Amino acid sequence: MEEPNEYLNQFIQHLKETIAFNESEEELIVSCLEIKYLKKKESVLEPGEVSNHMRYIAKGSMRVYHLDENTQEQTLQLGVENWWVNDLYSYLSERPSRMFIQAIESAVLVQISKSKLEILFVKVPQLSNFFRLKMQKAYVVLQERTMENLSLDSFEKYEKFRKDHRNLEQRFPQYIIASYLGMTPEFLSYLRKKHSS
Amino acid sequence: MEEPNEYLNQFIQHLKETIAFNESEEELIVSCLEIKYLKKKESVLEPGEVSNHMRYIAKGSMRVYHLDENTQEQTLQLGVENWWVNDLYSYLSERPSRMFIQAIESAVLVQISKSKLEILFVKVPQLSNFFRLKMQKAYVVLQERTMENLSLDSFEKYEKFRKDHRNLEQRFPQYIIASYLGMTPEFLSYLRKKHSS
DNA sequence: AGAAAAACTTACGATATCTTAAGAATGAAA
DNA sequence: TTTCATTCTTAAGATATCGTAAGTTTTTCT
Numbered sequence: 001m002e003e004p005n006e007y008l009n010q011f012i013q014h015l016k017e018t019i020a021f022n023e024s025e026e027e028l029i030v031s032c033l034e035i036k037y038l039k040k041k042e043s044v045l046e047p048g049e050v051s052n053h054m055r056y057i058a059k060g061s062m063r064v065y066h067l068d069e070n071t072q073e074q075t076l077q078l079g080v081e082n083w084w085v086n087d088l089y090s091y092l093s094e095r096p097s098r099m100f101i102q103a104i105e106s107a108v109l110v111q112i113s114k115s116k117l118e119i120l121f122v123k124v125p126q127l128s129n130f131f132r133l134k135m136q137k138a139y140v141v142l143q144e145r146t147m148e149n150l151s152l153d154s155f156e157k158y159e160k161f162r163k164d165h166r167n168l169e170q171r172f173p174q175y176i177i178a179s180y181l182g183m184t185p186e187f188l189s190y191l192r193k194k195h196s197s
Numbered sequence: 198m199e200e201p202n203e204y205l206n207q208f209i210q211h212l213k214e215t216i217a218f219n220e221s222e223e224e225l226i227v228s229c230l231e232i233k234y235l236k237k238k239e240s241v242l243e244p245g246e247v248s249n250h251m252r253y254i255a256k257g258s259m260r261v262y263h264l265d266e267n268t269q270e271q272t273l274q275l276g277v278e279n280w281w282v283n284d285l286y287s288y289l290s291e292r293p294s295r296m297f298i299q300a301i302e303s304a305v306l307v308q309i310s311k312s313k314l315e316i317l318f319v320k321v322p323q324l325s326n327f328f329r330l331k332m333q334k335a336y337v338v339l340q341e342r343t344m345e346n347l348s349l350d351s352f353e354k355y356e357k358f359r360k361d362h363r364n365l366e367q368r369f370p371q372y373i374i375a376s377y378l379g380m381t382p383e384f385l386s387y388l389r390k391k392h393s394s
Numbered sequence: 395a396g397a398a399a400a401a402c403t404t405a406c407g408a409t410a411t412c413t414t415a416a417g418a419a420t421g422a423a424a
Numbered sequence: 425t426t427t428c429a430t431t432c433t434t435a436a437g438a439t440a441t442c443g444t445a446a447g448t449t450t451t452t453c454t
Contacts, residue, residue: 142339
């Protein structure tokens with residue numbers, strides 16, 4: 001059922017979509033990887049901990065969320081296979097996270113620790129490029145989201161979410177999608193009904 | 198009135214707060230800089246253009262904004278002396294921007310073109326670090342803003358803005374601050390009155 | 395200083411979104 | 425299959441935010 005090599009392979013293929021490397025570099029990379037199995041609802045990171053791994057989802061679905069003052073959950077990021085999930089704030093600044101990184105479906109992550117990654121950056125410089133591109137993409141996505149928050153009303157945000165992530169809508173409960181979009185689950189339910197007839 | 202060397206010097210001091218370099222490196226850097234003077238309301242970037250400079254504000258104030266479908270202005274970024282302003286999306290992806298980058302007070306920018314910066318990264322590698330740190334900071338600020346958008350109501354956002362940027366409130370008209378916070382100027386005015394008594 | 399433009403305020407009716415509470419549907423576990 | 429827990433829906437009243445329009449104040453330009 002659980003076949004580590006398959007997940008490592010999937011990860012290597014993922015890297016190869018963006019950068020190239022030879023056999024020995026590949027071995028070196030693989031030697032730095034860790035596999036983490038998560039049951040549904042289990043977390044890899046909780047508030048107070050410092051995130052010191054980059055995390056790739058090989059299988060399953062994850063979300064990054066946070067409890068505000070009123071213990072309302074705010075979802076910052078969703079992810080499925082081949083996405084990366086992390087609290088980059090904590091990872092980059094090495095300060096305690098306020099986030100949960102939680103499995104929604106049972107999941108398999110491929111992780112690299114920050115210290116090993118620093119070493120890899122020296123030995124396999126292409127990797128540095130890979131992560132620079134990831135960072136840039138993450139920034140652009142966030143900026144897009146900020147603009148949407150300023151200009152779209154709730155229903156428009158929901159429509160855009162569906163259009164942009166057709167596959168995600170089925171895999172996350174609606175109350176999580178609502179918290180990602182910044183509205184109450186009741187209101188999302190109301191909007192869906194209102195626009196379905 | 199306009200003293201280029203003073204602004205170049207200010208820029209070099211700004212770099213030196215984060216990284217170190219020697220005389221010859223400094224000369225090299227300075228040889229790549231451009232100074233740009235802007236009158237109030239003048240723009241350095243408009244929709245359709247590709248942003249190919251990194252821009253440091255030596256003097257004055259700037260904002261980055263965008264017109265949505267209803268020609269409403271949404272302000273994405275504000276900046277004063279010693280801040281960087283750009284549409285990183287356009288700069289990084291080399292695709293046309295949808296933004297205006299506009300002077301609010303008359304301003305002086307110190308700019309480096311992307312092509313020269315790439316060369317500098319090779320010759321003065323510390324610079325690469327400097328910009329990596331800037332990128333990270335920008336990401337964290339955006340993430341913070343996204344979380345606030347999800348959890349705070351309008352007045353709380355306004356309070357937080359004042360607390361975080363005491364100096365900015367005086368230097369930008371209220372309708373710009375309102376558009377940065379994602380509310381109408383009328384509503385911001387109403388909130389200010391309501392909470393002042 | 396005076397005129398024109400820009401920014402800010404006020405007030406009110408219209409909409410959007412939330413809160414609460416209860417019930418219905420679905421999924422998980424025994 | 426029954427039971428329990430989770431998720432989703434519905435509805436009604438409360439609150440937040442907007443749109444509009446008019447009037448005031450402040451800034452800019454000549």
